[in-house]
Amino acid sequence: MEQPEETPGILAALGLNDVSSVQQFAELKSYLENLVEHANALVVAVDRSRRVTVWNGAVARLTGVDRSAALGLPLARFVTPEVATPLAALLTRTLAGEAVEGFDLPLARAGGGEARVAFNTAPIRDTAGHVDGVVAIGQDQTRLRHLEAAAEQAEKMAGLGRLAAGIVHEVNNPLVAVTMYADSLYTKWSDGHGDPGDLEKIAGIREAGLRIQQLARDLAAYARPSAGKEEALELAPLLDQATLICKPAFKEVDAVVQRDFRAVPLVAGSRSALTQVFVNLVTNAAQAVKRGGTIRLGLHFDGGHVRVSVADDGEGMTPEIQGHLFEPFFTTRPGRGVGLGLATVKGIVERHGGTVVVESAPGEGTRVTVNLPARLVSPQVKVPLRSPGSTPHSR
Ligand SMILES: Nc1ncnc2c1ncn2[C@@H]1O[C@H](COP(=O)(O)OP(=O)(O)O)[C@@H](O)[C@H]1O
Ligand SMILES: [Mg+2]
Incomplete structure (x- = not known):
């Protein structure tokens, strides 16, 4: 059996020199390749010239670019122009021997849109210890980001709800008084005895008061719309x-x-x-x-x-x-x-x-x-809510 072409140096380094060891090595290699291909993480590697040497299944699925289409091409091809510079800096640092954690890289998603991916990189060293490539392992953070954003929004809403409740309470009561007094003065003076100018001002006070009341109510409804039983x-x-x-x-x-x-x-x-x-x-x-x-x-x-x-x-x-x-x-x-x-x-x-x-x-x-x-599938049949015991025709 022939040794795989690219392996003699590594074989020697591993102390493998007989045929069965070579076979074991080939198996190990294919096992590791499989592991990378099917890993539940985005795995990309580049050589010193920053060309893609590893592009696993998760990356292919995310980006819609097949492994065969990516291998050998500069990695920079696959990112948006805005991140090309930070990506180059990241590769330079890692090629200089530094492992970098939590590098945030947006990638164009296959179906459109952008995935936020956090990558950890590490230098790949040859047997002599020289860095001859970079491996980057990433996790798609998009879902996490969405959840974070939703949680943040929920928190904001809760805050807004408390604020709105406060406003409605503090603003509404005095405003009810303002509009009521304005109402009664308007009625009293609208019989033609009062000054028409004053009458107009009173109408203005009443209208402005009603408008602020409406705003307070709108705000409360927006922030706390769940009020009311089902x-x-x-x-x-x-x-x-x-x-x-x-x-x-x-x-x-x-x-x-x-x-x-x-x-x-x-x-x-x-x-x-x-x-x-x-x-x-x-x-x-x-x-x-x-x-x-x-x-x-x-x-x-x-x-x-x-x-x-x-x-x-x-x-x-x-x-x-x-x-x-x-x-x-x-x-x-x-x-x-x-x-x-x-x-x-x-x-x-x-x-x-x-x-x-x-x-x-x-x-x-x-x-x-x-x-x-719809609560019920057939029209016109009514069932009281929360009484599973009763039949649809009991009323
Ligand atoms: N039926 C409609 N026809 C045309 N524009 C509408 C209609 N409904 C809503 N809009 C537009 O949407 C905007 C937001 O509506 P809404 O949230 O009800 O706020 P508001 O009515 O206080 O402006 C309106 O300002 C208007 O531009
Ligand atoms: Mg409206």
């Missing part, structure tokens, strides 16, 4: 109630409201939170339509979901605006809104296991659809 809900009356609450908004623009409600199953959720979702959507629609515009409310059931849609033939939205819709404090209507409406809608709907879909085109209008999981 029950089995019929959505049609909820939608009608939301429409009633929004009546002043669409009367202001003479909007026509059309309903297309089908029989749908119940949905499990908080009455106050879902009412708020629909109030926000109908308000947005009313603010978007021109005088005499149309707002269509839909209630449908399909694919296990109850779908509530609020459509308007108003101004519509550009893709840019659509990209920011759900961000808290994003608004194109400064003075009228504070930009918490859709952020609150999304938070509430997601807590109910649902999704929000927006379809819109500038000048054509907007349709927002809220999909909520």
Whole structure:
């Protein structure tokens, strides 16, 4: 049997000189190669000229670049231009004999997007102890980063919740007094006895007070939307109630409201939170339509979901605006809104296991659809919540 070509030096170093040792060595080599190939870590190695010598399965899967396509090419080819310089510095340090830990390297992911990978590098030495390459072992940190970001966000929300509760408490009580006194002075002087200028100022005080109260309420709803106990809900009356609450908004623009409600199953959720979702959507629609515009409310059931849609033939939205819709404090209507409406809608709907879909085109209008999981599969059959003993027909 012939010795593998590249091995004599290593064989001598290992003291292997008979055929069976050579065979054992070949087996060991293939075993180690397998180990690297299937390791649950990203393993890359380069030679002194920084060309790829090892590119294991995990790296191939992450980057979408096959081993055969990577071997022999400069490693710098596979990273984005921004990280080429830090990568070169990393390889230089390691080739100088230093092991580097926790080097953060973004890699282009196969399906698009970027993976955050933390690499530890070590010099590879030949039998004489000279560094002739670098091995880098990495872990994909993307998921960890996402979890960290989510935890950070949750913490921020909890902080914001406490802040909002504080504001609502401290601001609301004095404001109720302000608006009530303004109300009573307005009534007292509106019989024509008082100074009309004073009357206007009182109306202004009342309106400003109401606006701050609304802001405090919006903030609290955004930060603490889970308030309200869960029950089995019929959505049609909820939608009608939301429409009633929004009546002043669409009367202001003479909007026509059309309903297309089908029989749908119940949905499990908080009455106050879902009412708020629909109030926000109908308000947005009313603010978007021109005088005499149309707002269509839909209630449908399909694919296990109850779908509530609020459509308007108003101004519509550009893709840019659509990209920011759900961000808290994003608004194109400064003075009228504070930009918490859709952020609150999304938070509430997601807590109910649902999704929000927006379809819109500038000048054509907007349709927002809220999909909520149905509590029961067949329409019109109602079961009281939390009483597994009762049958669907017991009421
Ligand atoms: N039905 C709609 N038609 C057009 N634009 C809308 C509609 N709903 C929301 N938007 C846009 O999304 C932004 C954010 O909405 P929202 O979160 O409810 O905040 P706000 O109403 O306080 O501005 C609005 O300022 C507006 O630009
Ligand atoms: Mg709004």
